[in-house]
Amino acid sequence: MRRRIGAIVGLVLAGLVMAGATAWGALVLYYLGAGSAGVRTAAAWSFAAVGLAALIALFVRRTRRLAxxxxxxxxxxxLVVWGGATPSNDRDWQPEVAVLPYATLDGDRVTVHNIRNFDYRTETDFTPAYYDRTFDLRRLDRVDLVASYWMGPAIAHLFVTFGFGDDHLAISIEVRKDRTRPYATLPGLFRQYELVYVVADERDAIRVRTNYRKDPPEDVYLFRVTGPITNGRRVFLDYMREINELREHPRFYNTLTTNCTTMILTHTAVNPGHVPYSWKVLLSGYAPEYAYERGRLDRSLPFEELKRRSHINAAARAADQAPDFSRRIRAGFP
Incomplete structure (x- = not known):
């Protein structure tokens, strides 16, 4: 009896795996297959039909092996189609992500090239501008986590900023969108978009979210990360390494595994005692709370009070184009 129950459970599990593989394979053929949309649709439905037939045959004893x-x-x-998809740096990119940053290192001095600093009139009307700046790693004295919400508490875009005295450098890990394909969540699972590190002045990366995005508006929170500053320096250098790597070897963005939040966690793995993975990383809106729970944010206040004080939209709007934008949005912060 026990053996029979085990066989049934095994069969059900095999069926679930086959069903999942069928759905995944059909979507791979639809998004990555060769030919027109009609050809890819036909290939996807054909594979789904094969998978369904195999699933039915799996539950018939005499056809199980054949299935x-x-x-x-x-x-x-x-698998051939999936493995054949290759990322590229050569597309007609949207202007916000058209220019890749890179870094040159000379001991403790790191020169970051192509720091984005657009002059915005609206979210979509702007004058592109970039600059280079040299940072001394010995002056790195703070790391901040920025969380921007626009669709409820569960989803947020997260990025980090590194403070070198009065200078701050924002690095946002994003989808590198071209002009032909707007971002959508499901295609983001199927190698449709490349990954990009937007290295920007805070007056760009933060202000575009607080001052210019209206549909929908975004609520932006700035949290100071606690811990040894040596950890922050290791993370900064790991960001620079990845930025240079992407310039030579592009890689795909993935909605679940290679996104703004998971990649921040990946970079922190260079430090001892780094934060482990959690479902709160997958639901990125809860990631700041998770960082708080793990002791990576100020715990002298309850999290809700810390979050309330960390809301910077009003301060960013008031600072607007002020040259001391970074100092003014941190007024009253530790």
Whole structure:
């Protein structure tokens, strides 16, 4: 009896795996397959039909082995298509992500090239501008976590800023969108977009979110990260390494595994005792609370009070184009 129950459970699990692989494979063929949309749609539906037939055959004793072998053979082209997708730095990029940053290192001095500092009139009307600046790692004295919310508490865009005295450098990990494909969540799982590190002046990266984005508006919070500053320096250098790597070897963005929040966590792994993965990283809006729970934010206040004090929209609007924008949005902060 126990053996029979085990066989049934195993069969059900195999069926669930096959169903999931069928759905994933059909979407791979639809998004990554060759040919027109009609050809890709036909390929996706054909694979789904094969998967459904194999799933039915799996539950018939005399066809079970044939179902497994047949599905495995049908799945090989899916893997070929998936493996054949290659990221590129050569597309007609949207202007916000058209220019890649890079860094040159000379001991403790790091020169960051192509720091974005657009002059915005509206979110979509701006004059592109970039500059280079040299930072002394010995002057790095703070790291801040920025969280921008626009669709409820569960979803936010997170990025970090590094403070060198009065100079602050924002680094936002984003989808590198071209002019032909707006971002959507589901395609983001299927190698449709490249990854980009937007290295920007805070008057760009923060102000565009607080002062210019209206549809929908964004609520922006600035949290100071606690911990040894040596950890911050290691993380900064790891960011620079990845930025230079992406310039030579582009990689894909992934909605779940390679996004703004998971990559921040990846960079912190260079430090001992780094924060482990959590579902609060997947639901990025809860990531600041998770950082608070792990002791990476100021715990002298309850989190809700800390979050209330960390809301910077009003201060950013008041500072606007002021040259001391970074100092003014931190007024009253520790």
């Amino acid at each position: 497994g072998v047949g599905f495995a053979m049908a799945f090989v082209p899916v």
